Amino acid sequence: MGIYARYLLPRLTDLTMSRKLLLPYRQRVIGGAAGRVLEIGIGSGLNLPLYGDAVEEVIGVDVSPELLAMAERATKRRGLRVRLLEGSAEHLPSNVANGSVDTVIVTWALCSIPDVAAALVEAHRVLRPNGSLRFVEHGRSPDASVAWWQDHLTPLWRRCSGGCHLNRKTDDLLRSAGFTLTHLATGYARGHVLWRSCMRDRRNPMADVVPARP
Numbered sequence: 114m115g116i117y118a119r120y121l122l123p124r125l126t127d128l129t130m131s132r133k134l135l136l137p138y139r140q141r142v143i144g145g146a147a148g149r150v151l152e153i154g155i156g157s158g159l160n161l162p163l164y165g166d167a168v169e170e171v172i173g174v175d176v177s178p179e180l181l182a183m184a185e186r187a188t189k190r191r192g193l194r195v196r197l198l199e200g201s202a203e204h205l206p207s208n209v210a211n212g213s214v215d216t217v218i219v220t221w222a223l224c225s226i227p228d229v230a231a232a233l234v235e236a237h238r239v240l241r242p243n244g245s246l247r248f249v250e251h252g253r254s255p256d257a258s259v260a261w262w263q264d265h266l267t268p269l270w271r272r273c274s275g276g277c278h279l280n281r282k283t284d285d286l287l288r289s290a291g292f293t294l295t296h297l298a299t300g301y302a303r304g305h306v307l308w309r310s311c312m313r314d315r316r317n318p319m320a321d322v323v324p325a326r327p
């Protein structure tokens with residue numbers, strides 16, 4: 114791993130993700146979390162101070178040991194049980210059992226996870242029936258001209274941003290992994306051409322009979 118990926122990228126990720134602009138999105142997503150929570154791509158732990166009393170435990174998974182070390186420093190909040198696990202969302206650590214999680218949280222990580230379809234199947238597997246996945250992402254614009262730029266910028270952008278794709282259609286990915294969308298709010302963020310979506314997704318209570326898994 115190069116110096117950029119090891120030393121600079123984690124700090125840049127923490128810095129850019131700490132922007133105040135993102136806080137209201139985080140609050141909306143984290144506000145509905147309850148019970149045993151799995152946060153995939155937890156990064157530097159910027160959501161940890163936002164979890165409320167309805168949350169019993171947060172299990173945070175990330176591939177980056179550098180970002181997990183920063184998240185470790187954010188775990189000091191009294192009363193919140195946090196377990197940080199180094200691992201990939203595509204193959205969740207074996208101690209996260211089938212149907213053992215009440216809420217899956219993802220904030221701006223579905224854009225970066227290399228095999229996002231596999232990661233969503235894993236999230237579906239560990240959610241209990243009637244559990245929910247709540248997330249905020251930037252994704253593919255419905256406007257053809259913006260989507261054209263997103264497609265053409267992504268190959269370069271991925272290389273300097275830790276694998277981030279500008280053009281993923283997150284809602285389609287979720288449906289393909291067997292989720293039913295119960296609420297979806299989309300729009301352009303202030304000052305950005307990137308298409309942001311803030312969505313909440315509830316696992317289909319009939320998930321066992323939903324065949325739409327990749």
Ligand SMILES: C[S@@+](CC[C@H](N)C(=O)[O-])C[C@H]1O[C@@H](n2cnc3c(N)ncnc32)[C@H](O)[C@@H]1O
Nearest residue numbers: 130154155156175176177201202220222225226
């Ligand atoms: C843009 S950052 C977002 C971090 C955090 N969720 C936040 O809101 O600040 C994307 C995160 O996804 C993580 N990530 C990338 N690929 C991953 C994978 N395969 N499994 C788990 N995490 C991954 C990165 O290490 C990084 O922490």
